[in-house]
Amino acid sequence: QVQLVQSGAEVKKPGASVKVSCKASGSTVTTYYIHWVRQAPGQGLKWMGMINPSSISTTYAQNFQGRVTMTRDTSTSTVYMALTSLRSDDTAVYYCARSRSDYEGDAVDIWGQGTMVTVSS
Amino acid sequence: QSALTQPRSVSGSPGQSVTISCTGTSSDVGGYNYVSWYQQHPGKAPKLMIYDVGKRPSGVPDRFSGSKSGNTASLIISGLQAEDEADYYCCSYAGSYTVVFGGGTKLTVL
Numbered sequence: 001q002v003q004l005v006q007s008g009a010e011v012k013k014p015g016a017s018v019k020v021s022c023k024a025s026g027s028t029v030t031t032y033y034i035h036w037v038r039q040a041p042g043q044g045l046k047w048m049g050m051i052n053p054s055s056i057s058t059t060y061a062q063n064f065q066g067r068v069t070m071t072r073d074t075s076t077s078t079v080y081m082a083l084t085s086l087r088s089d090d091t092a093v094y095y096c097a098r099s100r101s102d103y104e105g106d107a108v109d110i111w112g113q114g115t116m117v118t119v120s121s
Numbered sequence: 122q123s124a125l126t127q128p129r130s131v132s133g134s135p136g137q138s139v140t141i142s143c144t145g146t147s148s149d150v151g152g153y154n155y156v157s158w159y160q161q162h163p164g165k166a167p168k169l170m171i172y173d174v175g176k177r178p179s180g181v182p183d184r185f186s187g188s189k190s191g192n193t194a195s196l197i198i199s200g201l202q203a204e205d206e207a208d209y210y211c212c213s214y215a216g217s218y219t220v221v222f223g224g225g226t227k228l229t230v231l
Contacts, residue, residue: 105214
């Protein structure tokens with residue numbers, strides 16, 4: 001049974017950076033794509049980007065380019081999402097999710113539990 | 122990468138059917154058969170309900186079905202049950218290793 005377990009809640013000040021981890025259990029993190037999706041309070045899902053853990057290639061949504069970096073550590077089956085220059089509107093729950101297959105267009109079927117990031121002065 | 126367009130809310134009585142639409146463009150919904158639908162209950166992570174336009178993952182009731190015509194995809198829920206009350210999001214591959222979500226639809230079971 002594959003599970004994605006994310007790191008705990010974070011509170012950051014504006015201008016700071018945050019790094020959220022997503023550890024795969026029951027599967028190697030190099031299998032299939034890992035996507036990051038965020039959800040601001042009371043708002044919808046917003047795709048941030050994806051990483052192909054086997055090739056370490058990444059694609060980021062336009063809105064986050066320049067501020068987001070996705071990386072992976074195969075030795076610990078963990079993927080990371082770092083977001084810099086945090087603003088109050090970055091306050092959200094951040095989810096990692098695994099694709100169903102090794103095709104980049106495939107849906108995601110396994111989600112982490114989410115990590116709440118609060119940006120406040 | 123504009124969000125796909127969904128109605129903000131839909132409603133139906135138990136046993137009825139509801140349809141949630143998801144409108145995109147020829148660059149996303151219309152260009153690929155990689156439309157998926159997610160159900161999200163309050164405080165929970167989303168759950169995959171439909172993938173590849175109309176396929177159901179194991180364990181998803183056959184009351185849930187999906188279709189697509191042109192740039193618009195649809196999620197159909199028949200035989201509504203109280204536990205179907207949730208937010209629903211469509212999602213489409215948009216080429217060049219990018220993905221786009223819809224704005225979400227709140228389903229109320231009356």
